Amino acid sequence: xxTATTYTNKDGCGPCAGETKDGGCEECxxxxxNKIPIKCVQGTDGKAAATxxxxxxxxKCSQPKxxxxxxxxxxxxxxxxCAGDTKDKTCEECDGNxxxxxxxxxxxxxxxxxxxxxxxxxxxxxxxxxxATCKRKxx
Numbered sequence: 001x002x003t004a005t006t007y008t009n010k011d012g013c014g015p016c017a018g019e020t021k022d023g024g025c026e027e028c029x030x031x032x033x034n035k036i037p038i039k040c041v042q043g044t045d046g047k048a049a050a051t052x053x054x055x056x057x058x059x060k061c062s063q064p065k066x067x068x069x070x071x072x073x074x075x076x077x078x079x080x081x082c083a084g085d086t087k088d089k090t091c092e093e094c095d096g097n098x099x100x101x102x103x104x105x106x107x108x109x110x111x112x113x114x115x116x117x118x119x120x121x122x123x124x125x126x127x128x129x130x131x132a133t134c135k136r137k138x139x
Contacts, residue, residue: 038096041077041103050101053079061103062093069114071135077103107138 039050040061053061062082064075073090082091094102114134117126 036098038079038098039101040079040096041101041105042079044076046077046103046105048077050104053096055079059096060093061096061101062091063103063105065090065092066106066108066135066137068136069134071108077101077105109136109138111135 035056037052037054037056038058038061040053040058041048041050041063042053046063058079060081061077061079062075063077064072065088066072075086075091079096081087082093087093092103096102111133114132116129116132118129119126
């Protein structure tokens with residue numbers, strides 16, 4: 001447990017080193033002040049660079065799940081685990097680290113035309129329903 005004489009800075013916990021005294025080193029009195037936050041990509045489109053999470057207790061990063069042929073599910077790139085029961089359904093998560101965001105956007109390839117099909121139970125057969133734009137991962 002931390003005390004009022006505990007400090008935190010980019011070099012970890014302990015007294016502020018010479019050049020860090022005015023460069024972000026500050027006194028704290030909670031146990032979480034000695035933890036260096038993980039970095040996650042945050043926002044709606046995943047284009048931003050990974051930044052420190054404000055919740056220093058976060059250990060996971062999350063992002064919208066990519067579904068072959070459909071594309072990305074609705075959701076944001078964020079610090080923290082997937083909400084509720086969305087993990088592996090509409091959300092993916094990864095173990096965060098202090099260096100870089102593990103939830104970088106998945107690269108997609110060129111969209112292509114495909115068809116959706118409908119199964120007619122009375123005829124026990126699939127029928128072409130409509131042309132659609134399909135999405136795919138790169139590579």
